[in-house]
Amino acid sequence: MDGVFFAYHNTERIFGGQYIPLSEMDARLFGKHASGNAVFEKCMQLLEVVLEKATHELPHQVCSRHENLSHN
DSSP: OOEEEEEEEOSSOEEEEEEEEHHHHHHHHHSSHHHHHHHHHHHHHHHHHHHHHHHHHSTTOOOOOOOOOOOO
16 A cells, blocks of 8 residues: 545535555654554454454354445
8 A cells, every 4th residue: 555545525525635645644643654564564463363263263153244234
């Protein structure tokens, strides 16, 4: 991922947008680009541990999450 495009909007219209490079996001969130990469790697390691635990504890079950998105 090289960056993200933010859209400034409300529920009725888009007011504008801005592209923010990954290096700028990391600098603002973590102080430097290397810290952002380290946080991402740790999060992926944690997710892997959680998923391994879930598949070990529930070997024959399908885990899924569904939301009712009907509009009334």
